Amino acid sequence: MMNIDNLIIGCGISGATIARLLADKGEKVLVIDKKNHIAGNIYDYRDDNGIFIHKYGSHIFHTNNEKVWEFLSRFTSFNTYMHKVIALIDGIETTIPFNINTIYDVFPTTLARRLEEKLLTNFKYNTKVTILEFQKQDDEDLKFLSDYIYEKVFLHYTTKQWGKNPDEIDSTVTARVPVYISKDNRYFQDKYQGIPLNGYTKMVENILAHPNIEIILNTDYKDFASKNQELIKNSQIFYTGSIDEFFGYKYGELPYRSVKFKFETYDREFYQSNAVVNYPCNYDFTRIHEYKYYLNDKSSKTVIAKEYSENFENGKNERYYPIVDEKNTKLYKKYLSESTKNVHFLGRLGDYKYYNMDKAVERAINLFEEITNGKS
Numbered sequence: 156m157m158n159i160d161n162l163i164i165g166c167g168i169s170g171a172t173i174a175r176l177l178a179d180k181g182e183k184v185l186v187i188d189k190k191n192h193i194a195g196n197i198y199d200y201r202d203d204n205g206i207f208i209h210k211y212g213s214h215i216f217h218t219n220n221e222k223v224w225e226f227l228s229r230f231t232s233f234n235t236y237m238h239k240v241i242a243l244i245d246g247i248e249t250t251i252p253f254n255i256n257t258i259y260d261v262f263p264t265t266l267a268r269r270l271e272e273k274l275l276t277n278f279k280y281n282t283k284v285t286i287l288e289f290q291k292q293d294d295e296d297l298k299f300l301s302d303y304i305y306e307k308v309f310l311h312y313t314t315k316q317w318g319k320n321p322d323e324i325d326s327t328v329t330a331r332v333p334v335y336i337s338k339d340n341r342y343f344q345d346k347y348q349g350i351p352l353n354g355y356t357k358m359v360e361n362i363l364a365h366p367n368i369e370i371i372l373n374t375d376y377k378d379f380a381s382k383n384q385e386l387i388k389n390s391q392i393f394y395t396g397s398i399d400e401f402f403g404y405k406y407g408e409l410p411y412r413s414v415k416f417k418f419e420t421y422d423r424e425f426y427q428s429n430a431v432v433n434y435p436c437n438y439d440f441t442r443i444h445e446y447k448y449y450l451n452d453k454s455s456k457t458v459i460a461k462e463y464s465e466n467f468e469n470g471k472n473e474r475y476y477p478i479v480d481e482k483n484t485k486l487y488k489k490y491l492s493e494s495t496k497n498v499h500f501l502g503r504l505g506d507y508k509y510y511n512m513d514k515a516v517e518r519a520i521n522l523f524e525e526i527t528n529g530k531s
Contacts, residue, residue, distance in 0.1 A: 159185040159369070159386065164376045165395030167195020168512055169502035171362045172226070172519035173393050178367035180527070185390075186363065187374040194359040195395075196473070197512065204420070204456045206447045207354050211473070212414060212462060213431055213444045214355060217345040218513030222520060224347045230361035233349030236449060238342045242433040244307050251433060252283070252342070253304050254335040270300055274336055283333035287321070304334060312435035316464045317412060317478070325479040345513075350449045376401075391526075395502035397474055398490045406489050409507060411467035411474040416444075416460040426459045439463060477507045499526070 163170045166188035196211040215238040242251045249260035259267045292298040351358040399409045430448035440461040487507040
């Protein structure tokens, strides 16, 4: 093992980004991960059918941040895939977020026209309104529409995904399911969108391809630390795992939602009409992913994954989504107050925040700049 200046725990997008920035600066970096592969939860691979599979659920890159886009574009080219999501509502496949086109899909034309006129009278075009805000309607028709969207799109899907009623969930999460006063069917409106042409794993591999970076997989931080106390003491540590685990759960466990995927292969070209189809009111799974859409993979077969949400249980499944509320945020801050000067937390688990990929990269870049400026 080389002499190191920095130890990074976690080889996902957050850990890889901070590792590369430090390595480019001339510092020695060791990255460890308890998984048997790099790239964390954005790990993908090409299967025997020639299809790129996202092992931990679909990942769609999108950002408006030029700095993030320029950083990642050093290590991959992206295609021009722009994500759309279909939902089955009253037996009809239609676009979500719920927009003006959705109204015409699910309602009779006369009612749809009336609703469109009232929406355009009461809201600016091309704006997004959270479902909880949209419910504050006095107009009878718009009240009907808000109740319909809440019931058919939001309530049951959110309950399946989070295991809670929507009013128990933090507003930053519910805001991710807006009503879109627009005819734009894209799920994201960011300037930059796409999938890495050679996959996310290759992108992360390229980020980590630096002579100053060493990687050790299948390695738990606790075991590593017990055998390398001198190295730990003299290194700057960047921890992207769960902060409560780092401190041995001394104040209790932070709760997370996890996800289980049931993979199925079919002897046909396509299984469904879109990369992702949501089932808000039907079945126990929340959605079905069909991976060959992302990079336009050609195969006589197709692979899908049915996604089931469940509570995280230590040793049984993976942490996916922090359950952000007042109580859990207070517990997170209690752990954070225990942090020492040479330990930095980042990523979804380290920061206990629901980051998109671009926000995770942005956070790593900002942390690097803060540390660099603090040293100078």
